[in-house]
Amino acid sequence: xxxxxxxxxxxxxxxxxxxxxxxxxxxxxxxxxxxxxxxxxxxxxxxxxxxxxxxxxxxxxxxxxxxxxxxxxxxxxxxxxxxxx
Numbered sequence: 001x002x003x004x005x006x007x008x009x010x011x012x013x014x015x016x017x018x019x020x021x022x023x024x025x026x027x028x029x030x031x032x033x034x035x036x037x038x039x040x041x042x043x044x045x046x047x048x049x050x051x052x053x054x055x056x057x058x059x060x061x062x063x064x065x066x067x068x069x070x071x072x073x074x075x076x077x078x079x080x081x082x083x084x085x
Contacts, residue, residue, distance in 0.1 A: 017041065 011018050017037050021028070036048045052058045062068050077083045 017040055019033055019037065021033075032050070036050070039045075040048045053062075059068075073084055
């Protein structure tokens with residue numbers, strides 16, 4: 001979309017950090033934006049991203065760290081699917 005390209009190209013003020021938040025965000029922890037800006041200003045990385053749930057890359061990180069696990073029904077639920085509700 002050319003309008004979006006023009007918008008992003010116009011965001012060029014020196015010493016300014018731009019924060020993009022999508023329209024489907026349902027929760028932002030207190031001070032989260034300030035913490036992300038501080039991390040960006042440390043200069044260790046080009047981009048800083050939120051800890052997004054239901055995101056392909058972050059889901060693998062969450063699963064590796066035990067933050068969430070895949071749903072595995074019990075043997076009883078497999079035999080009787082009505083128990084899965």
